Amino acid sequence: MRIGELAARTGVSVRSLRYYEEQGLLTSSRSVSGQRHYTEAEVERVRFIQRLYAAGLSSRTISDLLPCVDTPSEGNSDAALERMAQERNRLSEHIDELVRTRDALDGLMATARAHRESEVLAHRVRARRGSGEGTSAPRVPES
Amino acid sequence: MRIGELAARTGVSVRSLRYYEEQGLLTSSRSVSGQRHYTEAEVERVRFIQRLYAAGLSSRTISDLLPCVDTPSEGNSDAALERMAQERNRLSEHIDELVRTRDALDGLMATARAHRESEVLAHRVRARRGSGEGTSAPRVPES
DNA sequence: CTAAAACCTGACATCAACGTCAGAGGCAAG
DNA sequence: CTTGCCTCTGACGTTGATGTCAGGTTTTAG
DSSP: OOHHHHHHHHTOOHHHHHHHHHTTSOOOEEOTTSOEEOOHHHHHHHHHHHHHHHTTOOHHHHHHHHHHHHOOOHHHHHHHHHHHHHHHHHHHHHHHHHHHHHHHHHHHHHHHHHHHHHHHHHHHHHHSTTOOOOSOOOOOOOO | OOHHHHHHHHTOOHHHHHHHHHTTSOOOEEOTTSOEEOOHHHHHHHHHHHHHHHTTOOHHHHHHHHHHHHOOOHHHHHHHHHHHHHHHHHHHHHHHHHHHHHHHHHHHHHHHHHHHHHHHHHHHHHHSSSOOOOSOOOOOOOO
């Protein structure tokens, strides 16, 4: 397939695909007229690249690791394996931090809800003193 | 405290602190001569801002949410609560994606290790045919 | 054949979160 | 008062991934 189709199928812009090639993350066979052609395998590869980007890896780091993906031979696998382990740990730490931040957000939301509830109750008290019920349980969805 | 101390205690550069104020994420009382002064509370606030940044939120988004942190009143809490829930979900999806990426990295590492092991075994076979044992089980640590 | 659509290279633009520098003023200690 | 350190504003530089545009070639549809 040509670059437009790859872009459409991966959701990545044509510009980015060319940039990936420029950075050595992606290769293409060229037709005689110089147009890039890709195989099905490149679809998955581009998606993986995107996920590594989303994981916070730089293109430099990705290009360090991707050869290891292509040809898991002994030449690269020794040094690159350590590099991968290192990046994996960074990623793991990052995940932990994000989870803690999510927990903090949950805490804030709970506080905000509590404030809202208390105000709603105050309104109701002002409206009619001592209402029996009529309001369904204040469903506070969990994590 | 003045800005230098806040920077030292949070590990954030002086430049960044001024930038935060410029973006409306942080406020300071000014001395007559115009110097910024902060209280202890700002230390925690800066750390929280950092974590939101690390969670991938933009300064714009953070400034949308932080008022809700400051004054959890009904004025902001209604719209901002939805915003927070939305960001929380984005964060959650992001975390899931990172976990999947980490799993993918684990898979790659396992593959690389397998290749290395097989080569090591090949070497040993070439060295002496039919060794009984002596190699402990090829420990492939799990996620 | 011809026009539209897709592609090429190369270059400059953008955006966010900073770094860095210049020039000027504030503040405590000697 | 001077020396040294901290702070101020304002402006320009940086980096990485990408947008965008120009000017030209190739492919495709009619």
